[in-house]
Amino acid sequence: MSSLAHITRIGLRKDLRLEWRSKDALNAMIFFGGLIVVIFSFAFEPTQEEARQITGGLIWVAFLFAAVVAMNQTWARELRNQVLDAYCVSPAQPNALFLSKALGNFVFVIILEAVMAPLFVIFYNLRVLGPAWQLVVVALLGTWALVVNGTFFAALSLRTRSRELMLPLILFPICLPAVIAMVEATTNILTGDGSATSWPGVLAAYDLLFTTICLLLFEAVLKTE
Amino acid sequence: MTSLAVTTPQSTQQAVTAAVELRNVSKHFDGVIALRGVSLAFDRGQLSLLLGENGAGKSTLLRLIAGLATATEGSIALFGSTERDKWKCRLGFMPHASLLYDELTGLENLQYFAALYGIRDREFCQRAIAGVGLDPGLQRRVGQYSQGMRQRLSLARAVVHDPDLLLLDEPFSNVDVASAREIAAHLARMRDAGKSVLVVTHQPQVLDGVADEAVFLEAGRVIDRRCWNLEALRAFEEASLGSRVKEVRRL
Numbered sequence: 001m002s003s004l005a006h007i008t009r010i011g012l013r014k015d016l017r018l019e020w021r022s023k024d025a026l027n028a029m030i031f032f033g034g035l036i037v038v039i040f041s042f043a044f045e046p047t048q049e050e051a052r053q054i055t056g057g058l059i060w061v062a063f064l065f066a067a068v069v070a071m072n073q074t075w076a077r078e079l080r081n082q083v084l085d086a087y088c089v090s091p092a093q094p095n096a097l098f099l100s101k102a103l104g105n106f107v108f109v110i111i112l113e114a115v116m117a118p119l120f121v122i123f124y125n126l127r128v129l130g131p132a133w134q135l136v137v138v139a140l141l142g143t144w145a146l147v148v149n150g151t152f153f154a155a156l157s158l159r160t161r162s163r164e165l166m167l168p169l170i171l172f173p174i175c176l177p178a179v180i181a182m183v184e185a186t187t188n189i190l191t192g193d194g195s196a197t198s199w200p201g202v203l204a205a206y207d208l209l210f211t212t213i214c215l216l217l218f219e220a221v222l223k224t225e
Numbered sequence: 226m227t228s229l230a231v232t233t234p235q236s237t238q239q240a241v242t243a244a245v246e247l248r249n250v251s252k253h254f255d256g257v258i259a260l261r262g263v264s265l266a267f268d269r270g271q272l273s274l275l276l277g278e279n280g281a282g283k284s285t286l287l288r289l290i291a292g293l294a295t296a297t298e299g300s301i302a303l304f305g306s307t308e309r310d311k312w313k314c315r316l317g318f319m320p321h322a323s324l325l326y327d328e329l330t331g332l333e334n335l336q337y338f339a340a341l342y343g344i345r346d347r348e349f350c351q352r353a354i355a356g357v358g359l360d361p362g363l364q365r366r367v368g369q370y371s372q373g374m375r376q377r378l379s380l381a382r383a384v385v386h387d388p389d390l391l392l393l394d395e396p397f398s399n400v401d402v403a404s405a406r407e408i409a410a411h412l413a414r415m416r417d418a419g420k421s422v423l424v425v426t427h428q429p430q431v432l433d434g435v436a437d438e439a440v441f442l443e444a445g446r447v448i449d450r451r452c453w454n455l456e457a458l459r460a461f462e463e464a465s466l467g468s469r470v471k472e473v474r475r476l
Binding site for chain 2: 006007010011014017018021022077080081082083085086087088089090091092225
């Protein structure tokens with residue numbers, strides 16, 4: 001039988017292909033994220049120093065809100081034509097489906113961040129005072145924290161009537177520790193405060209813990225009638 | 226339907242290990258009883274029909290056998306085992322929905338689903354598509370397929386891993402006569418190759434001369450089981466007509 005890695009890979013390739021053809025998630029995410037940036041830029045008119053203090057919070061709130069759109073879309077396409085049933089009757093491991101979905105969402109949110117980050121730099125006239133490469137580490141760890149929980153809880157709310165409302169209600173409180181770590185780390189790097197080093201460690205521990213929990217529980221979620 | 230006389234078909238002579246064996250299976254949904262103590266066995270190499278009016282519990286029974294739902298009471302064994310993981314490679318399932326991605330081509334769909342069963346051979350998938358009368362080279366996405374083409378591709382998806390037991394829910398709905406006959410011919414070939422086939426349908430006449438037996442359900446209970454022949458077909462048609470007359474009178 002095929003390995004977890006092989007099924008994950010073909011699932012990821014299938015999801016990327018579906019998204020490339022439909023652009024359901026990416027279009028919605030980027031449009032929504034762009035709107036948030038514009039609204040924030042009208043709501044706040046900070047100086048360059050103030051911008052460094054608040055952009056960490058604004059940027060992650062924008063990514064979090066926009067990412068929720070992608071998480072909902074991920075599972076919605078498995079419900080069309082009840083395709084999820086075909087996976088459930090097959091001998092493929094449930095965790096391969098979860099990992100492929102989480103990795104797919106990770107790719108989509110990273111694309112969103114790559115598009116949105118320059119907009120924040122332009123709108124808030126940002127100049128990074130700390131080591132900029134650390135922003136990449138924080139972005140990777142923080143994005144995984146969002147998508148691993150988002151993918152799991154989107155699957156959990158899959159069979160509820162108001163699933164698009166349920167996801168943020170469940171996800172945001174769970175993601176709060178990760179969001180605090182992301183915001184603190186980003187702000188510290190932008191302002192050049194040397195105390196940024198502990199936050200990526202917190203994010204890595206959070207990622208490890210929640211990835212393990214999600215992998216342990218996903219099979220039960222998938223089998224829920 | 227209750228007017229049908231009970232006859233004992235050859236297929237009820239239970240083999241040592243039946244393809245499917247249900248023992249006192251019940252299923253309750255939020256206060257609704259879909260199945261009530263169903264005990265049935267389906268032999269290997271048989272094509273069996275599950276017949277009954279809407280809401281009789283046919284599709285629920287199929288989903289229970291497929292492992293997509295859990296019985297509230299009773300047990301289900303496939304090929305002598307009650308462990309679901311042991312069945313999965315030997316089971317093919319074609320429900321009413323197509324279970325296909327509209328944005329992918331037929332071949333891309335089949336390659337993905339075949340990979341879930343450890344099949345990585347592209348030619349194998351192409352043969353499966355050709356086997357149901359479709360062109361494996363067709364670049365059109367499934368969303369642009371006709372209903373008949375979707376049903377045929379859905380059948381190819383269900384049988385791509387060469388299952389020993391095939392479960393089909395309304396395979397002939399919304400398809401033209403030619404497509405229905407091709408699907409029926411494919412099922413007959415599978416049965417002749419020793420596979421067990423269970424079909425839920427409201428059009429059993431399509432499988433006239435192909436099906437071996439019919440099980441009749443009503444309100445979650447098995448009310449009759451008989452060999453599928455001209456007499457059984459007439460009885461089914463009379464019972465269906467009778468239920469429609471009753472429905473018209475009720476309205």
